[in-house]
Amino acid sequence: ExxxxxxxxxxxxxxxxxxxxxxxxxxxxxxxxxxxxxxGLGLRQIYYSxxxxxxxxxxxxxxxxxxxxxxxxxxxxxxxxxxxQTSLYFCASKPSSGxxxxxxxxxxxxxxx
Amino acid sequence: GENVExxxxxxxxxxxxxxxxxxxxxxxxxNYFPWYKQxxxxxxxxxxxxxxxxxxxxxxxxxxxxxxxxxxxxLHITETQPEDSAVYFCAAEHQAGTALIFGKGTTLSxxx
Numbered sequence: 448e449x450x451x452x453x454x455x456x457x458x459x460x461x462x463x464x465x466x467x468x469x470x471x472x473x474x475x476x477x478x479x480x481x482x483x484x485x486x487g488l489g490l491r492q493i494y495y496s497x498x499x500x501x502x503x504x505x506x507x508x509x510x511x512x513x514x515x516x517x518x519x520x521x522x523x524x525x526x527x528x529x530x531x532q533t534s535l536y537f538c539a540s541k542p543s544s545g546x547x548x549x550x551x552x553x554x555x556x557x558x559x560x
Numbered sequence: 561g562e563n564v565e566x567x568x569x570x571x572x573x574x575x576x577x578x579x580x581x582x583x584x585x586x587x588x589x590x591n592y593f594p595w596y597k598q599x600x601x602x603x604x605x606x607x608x609x610x611x612x613x614x615x616x617x618x619x620x621x622x623x624x625x626x627x628x629x630x631x632x633x634x635l636h637i638t639e640t641q642p643e644d645s646a647v648y649f650c651a652a653e654h655q656a657g658t659a660l661i662f663g664k665g666t667t668l669s670x671x672x
Contacts, residue, residue: 451603480659489566489649489664490604497658505659506561537603547592547653549660551603 449474451552453538459558460528468523468555470538476550477543479521483507483534484554490537496521497543528559562587562654566663573640575672583650583663584632592653593626593633594660599646607648608635640670 451472460466472479480495482505492505496515510532512524521540525532538552563586573579585593591612596604610617610624610633617624621640626633637644647667651660 478657482662487569487664490662492659492661495658503658539603543657547594547657548606548609549594551596551605553601553603 449550451538451540451550453536453552453555455555456553457556459560461560462529463527466525466528466557468525468536468538468557470521470523470552471519472521472538472540472550473519474540474542474550475518476540477518479515479538479540480505480549481511481513481521481523482537482539484537485534493523493536525557528557530559533557533559562590562652562659562661564650564652564661564663566650566666568666569664570667570669572669572671575640575642575670577640579635579637579640579644579668579670581635581648581650581666581668582632583634583652584630585652585661586631587652587654588628588631590652590654592657593624594651594653595624595635596649596651596662597646598649598665604649637668640668642670642672644668645670 477498481493482490494513496502536555539549594609597607598604623636650663
């Protein structure tokens with residue numbers, strides 16, 4: 448089944464404890480992206496990657512890092528999480544040509560205490 | 561940069577009624593406008609999209625209209641059913657496909 452898989456789905460952590468949210472897609476998509484969803488603010492892009500080893504900032508990149516060493520994986524790293532990073536995170540992917548359809552993962556709910 | 565405004569934020573209708581959600585965008589260079597449906601506990605899923613060379617597109621009970629001159633597009637759902645209850649997001653493609661800029665979402669409730 449074609450899908451974007453995120454882990455963990457739920458995580459409660461404390462301020463300053465580094466964490467990584469993994470994202471993997473099995474559709475051979477070149478483009479991958481991370482969004483965060485907050486009440487009343489919709490979906491805002493954190494980082495995106497057009498292909499392996501190519502990443503760029505979205506609208507709200509502060510406090511986050513990403514890497515794209517392999518085509519299928521695009522982990523989101525929070526080096527020193529803070530309570531304002533408590534949010535619902537979505538990874539998404541799409542092919543670089545043809546249909547622009549963005550396929551989303553099921554989401555990762557992160558709480559930073 | 562691109563800004564997408566979406567209205568209303570909440571919409572309640574009776575089963576069988578029609579629902580309309582409207583969005584405006586700011587970047588006249590945007591050419592692709594998808595609509596996503598997000599059910600509780602799930603990620604957003606594409607339900608319909610439209611490109612700037614088309615004024616209207618229909619898929620069964622769902623239709624999208626686009627007015628490029630006025631920079632607005634709308635989602636129309638006819639004969640609503642309880643399973644249409646969800647959060648709906650409009651979006652506009654920005655900067656040659658590097659990002660989809662989303663509206664803030666509309667929570668649609670269909671009561672039977």
